[in-house]
Amino acid sequence: MDSSLSFKSGLRDVLPTVFGYVGVGLAMGIVANTSHLSVLAVLLMSLIVYAGSAQFIIISMLLAGSPVSAIVLSTFLINSRMILMSMTVARYFKRDSLLQNIGLGTLLTDETFALSMNKLNVTDQKLRPTWLHAANVVAYLVWAAATVVGCLLGNLIADPDQFGLDFAVVGMFIGLLYLQIITDRSKPLATQAEVVLFVAVCMFFLMRFFPGNIALLIATLLGCGFGMVVSPK
Amino acid sequence: MNAYILITILLCGLVTWLSRVIPFAVIKNMTVPGWLINFLSFVPVAIMTAIFVENLLVYHAGHWPTFNLPNIYASLPAILAGVLTKSLLAVVITGVAAMALLRFVGLG
Numbered sequence: 001m002d003s004s005l006s007f008k009s010g011l012r013d014v015l016p017t018v019f020g021y022v023g024v025g026l027a028m029g030i031v032a033n034t035s036h037l038s039v040l041a042v043l044l045m046s047l048i049v050y051a052g053s054a055q056f057i058i059i060s061m062l063l064a065g066s067p068v069s070a071i072v073l074s075t076f077l078i079n080s081r082m083i084l085m086s087m088t089v090a091r092y093f094k095r096d097s098l099l100q101n102i103g104l105g106t107l108l109t110d111e112t113f114a115l116s117m118n119k120l121n122v123t124d125q126k127l128r129p130t131w132l133h134a135a136n137v138v139a140y141l142v143w144a145a146a147t148v149v150g151c152l153l154g155n156l157i158a159d160p161d162q163f164g165l166d167f168a169v170v171g172m173f174i175g176l177l178y179l180q181i182i183t184d185r186s187k188p189l190a191t192q193a194e195v196v197l198f199v200a201v202c203m204f205f206l207m208r209f210f211p212g213n214i215a216l217l218i219a220t221l222l223g224c225g226f227g228m229v230v231s232p233k
Numbered sequence: 234m235n236a237y238i239l240i241t242i243l244l245c246g247l248v249t250w251l252s253r254v255i256p257f258a259v260i261k262n263m264t265v266p267g268w269l270i271n272f273l274s275f276v277p278v279a280i281m282t283a284i285f286v287e288n289l290l291v292y293h294a295g296h297w298p299t300f301n302l303p304n305i306y307a308s309l310p311a312i313l314a315g316v317l318t319k320s321l322l323a324v325v326i327t328g329v330a331a332m333a334l335l336r337f338v339g340l341g
Contacts, residue, residue: 019325019326020325040234048245049246058241058245071244072241072244072245075245075248075249076249080252082249082252083252084276086253086254086255087259087260088273088276091260091270091273101257108253114281162336163329163333164307164329164330164331164332164336164341166332167331167332168328170285170288170308170311170328174308175311178315178316180278180281181278184278196282199279199282200282200286203282203286204290208297213287215283215287219282219283220276220280223275223278223283224275224276227272227279228268231271
């Protein structure tokens with residue numbers, strides 16, 4: 001990853017995350033297939049909802065025949081972390097048009113958000129719409145394609161996990177988190193380590209009472225507050 | 234695909250889109266106060282840690298979470314790859330290979 005913010009460099013930077021999208025997308029398509037969802041429904045869901053973990057929940061709730069209102073509420077809760085990520089990344093696009101901002105927000109994901117935060121550390125705290133659009137669009141198309149292929153292959157591959165592809169997304173966040181910690185010079189390493197430990201401990205205690213997705217949101221909010229308190233003034 | 238599925242997809246898409254887009258519109262039209270900038274500056278490290286740790290635990294309603302041992306085992310070589318190469322791609326490939334190996338030997 002270098003300091004270039006061109007379209008081409010966006011394509012290059014997003015490449016490592018593609019593995020994560022392919023792994024999870026295939027798995028989602030296969031789950032959808034075994035839940036008797038049509039290829040068209042899978043494609044529409046990936047294009048319109050476009051949210052990894054939420055799509056798994058939606059499929060399982062559709063299969064269970066849950067009321068639409070309950071599915072929509074669950075989706076909102078799982079994806080409410082997007083509000084925090086969008087707010088964080090939006091600061092760097094204040095001078096760009098509202099239309100550009102809406103375009104960037106529409107396709108922002110956990111992965112392209114994390115990638116942007118990594119990128120800031122090598123570009124002197126700058127981002128450009130072209131660069132993020134490139135990353136976003138690649139992620140969007142790869143996700144849609146992977147879920148559709150997964151759905152089509154559903155009957156052929158009994159156990160996609162045997163190739164370890166389900167770990168791609170975890171591996172990606174390990175890499176993104178590590179690179180974030182070592183390249184973010186705006187905060188002392190000790191402060192970052194304290195936030196990491198605090199959030200990890202919070203997650204363990206919160207998951208006694210809440211499912212992972214909700215625990216994740218609360219732990220992030222607590223972690224940001226904790227960071228403000230412990231960072232040197 | 235019936236109306237139930239279609240309406241669910243459309244409404245879920247709408248709430249997700251609003252969660253993504255409204256913050257962009259709000260931040261664009263306001264002067265972000267210093268405390269909020271400070272608060273948000275911790276979002277990357279906090280949220281990435283939370284996503285990572287979520288994958289190392291297994292939720293059981295009404296009980297303490299247990300450890301996802303295969304993910305924890307596969308994380309170790311992945312972290313090592315990060316320290317050694319500082320390359321995102323190397324971390325992902327090492328992690329996937331480690332997980333495939335764990336499954337192959339029956340530990341995954």
